[in-house]
Amino acid sequence: MTSRTVxxxxxxxxxxxxxxxxxxxxxxxxxxxxxxxxxxxxxxxxLGYRPNSAAxxxxxxxxxxxxxxxxQTATRLDYYMNLAFGAVARAQEDGFDVVLLAPxxxxxxxxxxxxxxxxxxxxxxxxxxxxxxxxxDPEVGDSAVPGxxxxxxxxxxxxxxxxxxxxxxxxxxxxxxxxxxALLDHVTDRxxxxxxxxxxxxxxxxxxxxxxxxxxxxQEHGVDVALRTVPFAATPGEAEETTLAxxxxxxxxDAVICAPDGAAPGVLRAAATLGRTVGTTASDRxxxxASDRxxxxxASDRxGEEPSTPEPGPHPRTPLLVASCVDGTATRSxxxxxxxxxxxxxxxxxxxxxxxxxxLAGRTPPDTVRxxxxxxxxxxxxxxxxx
Numbered sequence: 001m002t003s004r005t006v007x008x009x010x011x012x013x014x015x016x017x018x019x020x021x022x023x024x025x026x027x028x029x030x031x032x033x034x035x036x037x038x039x040x041x042x043x044x045x046x047l048g049y050r051p052n053s054a055a056x057x058x059x060x061x062x063x064x065x066x067x068x069x070x071x072q073t074a075t076r077l078d079y080y081m082n083l084a085f086g087a088v089a090r091a092q093e094d095g096f097d098v099v100l101l102a103p104x105x106x107x108x109x110x111x112x113x114x115x116x117x118x119x120x121x122x123x124x125x126x127x128x129x130x131x132x133x134x135x136x137d138p139e140v141g142d143s144a145v146p147g148x149x150x151x152x153x154x155x156x157x158x159x160x161x162x163x164x165x166x167x168x169x170x171x172x173x174x175x176x177x178x179x180x181x182a183l184l185d186h187v188t189d190r191x192x193x194x195x196x197x198x199x200x201x202x203x204x205x206x207x208x209x210x211x212x213x214x215x216x217x218x219q220e221h222g223v224d225v226a227l228r229t230v231p232f233a234a235t236p237g238e239a240e241e242t243t244l245a246x247x248x249x250x251x252x253x254d255a256v257i258c259a260p261d262g263a264a265p266g267v268l269r270a271a272a273t274l275g276r277t278v279g280t281t282a283s284d285r286x287x288x289x290a291s292d293r294x295x296x297x298x299a300s301d302r303x304g305e306e307p308s309t310p311e312p313g314p315h316p317r318t319p320l321l322v323a324s325c326v327d328g329t330a331t332r333s334x335x336x337x338x339x340x341x342x343x344x345x346x347x348x349x350x351x352x353x354x355x356x357x358x359x360l361a362g363r364t365p366p367d368t369v370r371x372x373x374x375x376x377x378x379x380x381x382x383x384x385x386x387x
Contacts, residue, residue: 006049015043027361065097066356067130069148071137071204073233078328079261079345080136083158086349087134094357099130101148126151132356134158135168140203154366156356158348159205170359170368172351176209179341180325182376183257184217184225186339187321190382192255195321196226196246198239198267200259207232210259210325226253230260236330239266240273247274247320255321255382262330264338267322268381276320279336279380322381336380343374 012022017040025032025040032040043049068087074080088098126133126148136158138145146165149155154169159176161168180197187195197214200207211227218225230242239258247253247270256271258264271278324331327340351372358364 006047008049011040011044011047011049014047015040062131063129064095065099065130066091066353066360067099067101067126067133067148069101069133069135069138069144071139071142071232074136077233077261078330079326079343082345083136083349083352086346087353088349089346090350090353091357094361096131096353096357098134098353101126101133101144126153132156132169132360134352134356135161136352137204137206138163154356154359156352156359158352162203162205162208167367169366170355170364170370172348172355172370172372173205174343174348174372174374176206177213179343179374179376180210180213180257181217183323183325183339183341184214184221186376186378187255187257187323187382188221188223190255190321192321194224194226194250194252195255195257196228196250196253198228198230198234198242198256198258198260198263200232200234201229202232204232207259226250230258230263232260234258234260234263234266236263236266236269239263240270241266243267243270244273247271247276253320254318255323257323257325259325261326261328264322264324264331264340265334268334268336268338271320271322276318278320278322279383327377331379334381339379339382340377341374342377344372348372 008022008026009019011026012019015022015036017025017036021032021036022040022044025037026044068084070080070084074084084098084100091098130153132154133148133151134156135145135148138157138159138161140161140163145161145163149161149166149168156170156172157168158171159173160171184195184197197210199211199214202208211229214225214227217223226246228242228246230238234242239260243256243258243266246256256267258267268278322338324338324340327342331338331340351370355364355368355370359366359368
């Protein structure tokens with residue numbers, strides 16, 4: 001048999017079950033024993049069975065699509081584009097198309113998201129066009145989000161929604177506090193004594209967690225973390241301007257962790273403008289201090305005076321550590337390459353779409369929260385050479 005000729009009845013007969021049991025097993029619904037479900041799925045794969053998506057949608061009054069709502073700044077950030085591609089790829093595996101909800105169709109209007117008007121928004125355009133929604137990095141200040149959460153279809157958020165309106169059906173979250181903690185621990189392990197964090201503005205869970213973590217980490221470690229707030233999607237130019245002002249006002253800063261995606265090259269440009277070499281180790285600091293003492297001793301030998309004690313704070317030659325809370329093309333291709341947290345955006349998009357598909361198919365109950373793993377990628381911007 002070919003994939004064009006295999007029917008659900010063929011699968012049922014080969015697996016030795018009824019047609020309805022085969023259907024439930026393949027869709028993850030109904031009361032089907034795990035062994036039976038596995039057998040039916042194995043038979044379907046062996047026979048090359050492909051479900052008739054159009055017929056399935058008609059039977060369940062499905063649109064065959066899910067909606068994707070991204071922050072307004074997403075169009076120029078690599079992170080969200082990769083996340084969207086991951087979500088599309090996973091949704092297609094369950095036969096769903098992905099509809100990108102433009103800000104114009106999801107914001108404003110008395111009816112909330114997309115003009116939804118009925119109780120729960122079920123009669124609104126959003127609910128009529130999609131079977132479920134993915135809402136990524138929802139901000140309390142985004143007027144579209146309450147309407148989306150109340151649109152009458154299952155909603156999965158990428159990160160938690162901190163607002164007081166209806167809760168999503170499910171969520172996929174990262175431990176953002178842990179990722180910034182890892183960066184702060186890393187730069188201090190490399191010898192930084194006065195780290196700074198360029199944290200994002202806004203009311204998303206990610207932005208809120210980073211600002212809170214910068215403050216709490218400093219208190220816990222007895223370190224004065226210089227915290228500066230920049231736009232959620234700060235450009236390299238905005239990061240450069242903020243870093244220049246920071247380092248000129250506080251030259252003791254010896255590490256800068258930049259949060260926004262793609263903004264870290266601006267920090268590198270600011271360091272170059274001020275003559276701060278990027279990348280160091282604790283031994284380099286020792287060597288620099290030793291060089292200071294040697295220079296001071298040599299000067300005293302010439303003048304006959306006692307060697308002076310260097311002023312506190314970094315020597316002009318003291319390098320600056322640079323790291324980013326979001327990895328991407330900008331951090332990997334920078335010179336030097338920048339240490340960053342790889343949030344694995346494509347995999348994150350897949351995880352969000354998978355949870356929504358599982359909820360729609362009845363494979364997973366509502367109110368499910370899944371966690372997404374990140375990884376710390378150390379590079380030359382916080383080391384003496386290639387990581």
